[in-house]
Amino acid sequence: MAEVTADNGKGKVKVFDSEEEVAVGLAKYTADISNKITNEKSSFTVVLSGGSLIHSLRKLVEAPYIDSIEWGKWHVFWVDERVVPKDHVDSNYKLAYDGFLSKVPIPPGQVYAINDALSAEGAADDYETCLKHLVTNGVLHVSAKTGFPKFDLMLLGMGPDGHVASLFPGHPLVKENKKWVTFIKDSPKPPPERITFTFPVINSSAYIAMVVVGAGKAPVIEATLGKSPNSEVLPVGMVSPEDEMTWFFDKQAASKI
Numbered sequence: 001m002a003e004v005t006a007d008n009g010k011g012k013v014k015v016f017d018s019e020e021e022v023a024v025g026l027a028k029y030t031a032d033i034s035n036k037i038t039n040e041k042s043s044f045t046v047v048l049s050g051g052s053l054i055h056s057l058r059k060l061v062e063a064p065y066i067d068s069i070e071w072g073k074w075h076v077f078w079v080d081e082r083v084v085p086k087d088h089v090d091s092n093y094k095l096a097y098d099g100f101l102s103k104v105p106i107p108p109g110q111v112y113a114i115n116d117a118l119s120a121e122g123a124a125d126d127y128e129t130c131l132k133h134l135v136t137n138g139v140l141h142v143s144a145k146t147g148f149p150k151f152d153l154m155l156l157g158m159g160p161d162g163h164v165a166s167l168f169p170g171h172p173l174v175k176e177n178k179k180w181v182t183f184i185k186d187s188p189k190p191p192p193e194r195i196t197f198t199f200p201v202i203n204s205s206a207y208i209a210m211v212v213v214g215a216g217k218a219p220v221i222e223a224t225l226g227k228s229p230n231s232e233v234l235p236v237g238m239v240s241p242e243d244e245m246t247w248f249f250d251k252q253a254a255s256k257i
């Protein structure tokens with residue numbers, strides 16, 4: 001496997017020959033962090049995005065990880081969710097359930113889906129309240145540095161415009177600095193109504209893996225990590241977790257850096 005790892009000051013950068021190799025590397029990375037955290041604590045809090053990331057998690061449900069990971073300690077969250085019913089084709093919950101969660105023995109009570117009976121605003125408030133309960137009962141910890149929840153691991157993707165979660169370039173939500181979870185009704189990527197974690201929550205997490213594949217995303221990666229980064233900082237360029245950032249690229253996505 002041709003994997004090149006470098007540190008460019010914005011985190012570890014792993015470049016693989018193909019998306020298939022990215023999936024292999026991502027499974028090993030996720031399993032290693034899971035083992036580290038589950039050896040130390042009774043819960044491992046993992047945040048998923050939607051999009052192509054879920055397909056890239058496919059190796060995690062295979063040997064050896066399916067048997068070696070302590071799935072019973074996993075607690076699963078979404079960095080963003082579309083305000084649609086959970087069985088809707090646009091639902092990030094459905095995407096993750098069909099491609100990942102239905103294949104691993106995580107207790108269903110530890111999978112925190114959006115309340116799909118509520119409005120966007122109501123669902124965002126409800127999700128934030130759920131997170132606060134989990135802080136109270138010790139499943140989720142709070143960052144000593146920021147006071148925002150500190151998730152153990154976020155597995156994220158990036159859109160071709162440089163958005164992460166439902167935080168889009170130039171949108172005022174990018175600057176939200178009080179709420180943990182907020183909502184958007186004019187998302188440029190359909191569907192328009194979504195809820196999303198805010199940057200203070202994203203950046204309070206311990207580990208973040210940013211998984212980016214395909215030539216279509218190379219210009220944004222160049223603008224963010226290249227030798228002369230753009231002066232306009234895109235949302236993806238604002239991602240900066242407390243402990244460790246790791247970028248996973250295939251050759252195409254990394255072709256301009």
Ligand SMILES: O=C(O)[C@H](O)[C@@H](O)[C@H](O)[C@H](O)COP(=O)(O)O
Binds near residue numbers: 050
């Ligand atoms: O729209 C969503 O629901 C997302 O959670 C979003 O943030 C996603 O991760 C990126 O858009 C990348 O998606 P792709 O990898 O499919 O481009």
